[in-house]
Amino acid sequence: MRQDGGKWKELSGWAFAEGHWLRRKHFTPQVLSDIAQRIRQSEQGHTGELMVAVEAVAPAHERDSHLRALEVFGRLRVWDTPFNTGVLLYLALDRHSIEIVADRGVAAPAQIWESVIAKLQNRLQHGDYAAGLLDAVAAIEQALALYCPPLPEGRENRNDLPDEPVLL
Incomplete structure (x- = not known):
């Protein structure tokens, strides 16, 4: 899902600065708390476990975002549930x-995951980080x-994974 123009950002260091700025601006302690609360409440009704990871700057050793997510x-x-x-x-x-x-x-x-990603991508592009992520x-x-x-x-459903988003 990487957009064109990423190479110059990478070489100039702009991507590094932009990633950290976006994380500081949009992922405040209150937003992270709201996400954790939403996950905690929702997981009481099923056996699934959701974790959210937000990485300001992906490491250079893995260029493919899907492989990095894995x-x-x-x-x-x-996987340990x-x-x-x-x-x-x-x-x-x-x-x-x-x-x-x-x-x-x-x-x-x-298709379910693709739909979630497409909607979230649209919300993020419009600067609607907190509400988009909660949705x-x-x-x-x-x-x-x-x-x-x-x-x-x-x-009783156990809560096997942390509910708080992980900032990488």
């Missing part, structure tokens, strides 16, 4: 890239409620 998925141990129902929403601010990685226990079709979290949580139903009556 790397972050592994490093944050999103009892029902293999972890989902990572990954934003690379400097690359203007969004990825969703779902573990094998989430049988949602790719993306809500859409992912709706998919998880559909494809990762709650445990049977009497068994």
Whole structure:
């Protein structure tokens, strides 16, 4: 999802500065708290687990945003849930890239994730970071409620992954 013109930004250092500026401006402690609260509330109704990772500047060792998202998925141990129902929403601010990685226990079709990404990309392009991200979290949580139903009556859903967004 990288937009054209990224190479000159990379070489000039503009991408580095832009990524950090975007993270400071749009991902305030209040926004991060709101996201965590939304995730915490939603996960009570299903066995899915959502993590949000926001990376100001993606590392040079991995140029492909999807491969970087897979790397972050592994490093944050999103795969390490009892029902293999972890989902990572990954934003690379400097690359203007969004990825969703779902573990094998989430049988949602790719079109659902593509739709979430397209809507969030549009919102971010219009500077609507906080509300756009909260809406993306809500859409992912709706998919998880559909494809990762709650445990049977009497068994409580565990919260196996942190709800707070991770800033990389």
